[in-house]
Amino acid sequence: MPVARRPRPLVATLTTATVSIGLLVLAVRVGWLGADVGRGGNFCEAARAGWVKQPANALSNLGFVVAGLAVAWRARFPERLGDTLPRFPGLTTGYACLVVLLGPASAAMHATQSSLGGLLDMTSMYLVASFAAAYAVTRWRRRDSTFFWQVFVLLVAACELTGLSDRQIPVVHSTGNAAFGLLLVAAVVVETMLWRRGRARVDLRYGAAALTSMLVAFAIWTLSQHGWCDPDSLLQGHAAWHLLDAVAAYLLFRLYASERITAGRRIDA
Template sequence: MRPDVHLTPGCPWYGLSELRLPNVDWCEAQRCAWVVEPANAWSNLAYVGVAVVLAVLARDVSSRQLRFFAPAALLVGVASGIYHASYTFVLQVFDFLAMYVFCFLLLTVNLRRMDVMAGRDWWRRFLQLVGAATALTVALDFLEIPIQGIVFLLIVAIVASEARLARGGEGAGPSLGYFVLSIGLLATASVFSLLDVTRTWCQPDHPFLQGHAIWHVLSSLALLAAFLHYRQFDTRLARGEP
């Protein structure tokens, strides 16, 4: 639900908040400060930590697409952190752009594995998809249509494409342990986020125990598990890239 309470004049982010507020009101109480939602903002350091781990792991892969996992995870952390620090729609769009970067990174890997997308085209197609989804986000928000549905549909598309590949598209079939772990972490994270936004579990003034903050931590681990799944295709992905 879109919040009714605006930041008051004199608050650091007041000007941007007056342009448009984000379309969701998390449980954490908003503060008149440079970091409006501290727990929801600082919990994004989990993505930064995962990005560092991914950068180390990426030293052993050849595919440029797989190497992009680390900067993509870093972008998610920075964008989400700034969004929750500001509590503004303008920077919520930046947050969604970052989520699209990671979602389309996974989806284009699967499209390449399905031979639907050529390795030489993935970067251009990837940027086009991220740009289109971001533009759609702005349009849907002004129509008061929940923009979180776009991310949900992308996750469904990733799972569906992986399921199709697992049914026999790649020889004996890939190992799915890390992919299942990734989806499990994401599902658990979603439960905490839902409990938060519905006020089922809500302590507005708690300094760190917020459901949406837990979403950040668990979903960052889901990104790491996703990389551990996709790196088994490194040789094939690298072969098709320029």
């Protein structure tokens, strides 16, 4: 018997990728994002004279587009989504589209070094970290989609407000980066609590691989700003940060999709 497929996640994600990349190319070419103010200039790569200021750091964001499309491709098969994700209609498609948007949003900053591009970059980071934290908390509390979206919106709003501060934070530089990191840490903590509670089981290999990818990415992100840097090279540490984070985003989805309800237990018990 052929496996049933759902084309909607892939169609929605492909549409998101096409429209967002198209808008980015047009915005960069026409100058909609504003003047070059050096935003993102601290990530080693020297600004070029062309219309894409940091080509390596900008183009490496295609990794997020590929990761989001990979999520959507797998989401065509409902039986590959585990026991929990199907309880949240549209969440997998939403996550796939969100991961795709990380690419053009981050590339907006590196291509233009503009203030608006920097804002788009930070907002995309808030979105993915808020998703991870909200989904973990929702499952911990055994709540529904409405609760997830409420927590998600509140967390994004809190990040945006926190990011308005110009206070410098050691290591991570800005309050916005600190908020992003804290949400990811919170997501890891709650995911660990969920696993220890034992009402559902996940394939921890995906969680460990996602966490390892993020930690290696953060190490490279740090080193590339403190001496491990060749401004004129197309091999950039910050580009590696993008690619490793894209891998982590896909592995996080695989962790979610591996969740199975423990025999004899109900998820809402």
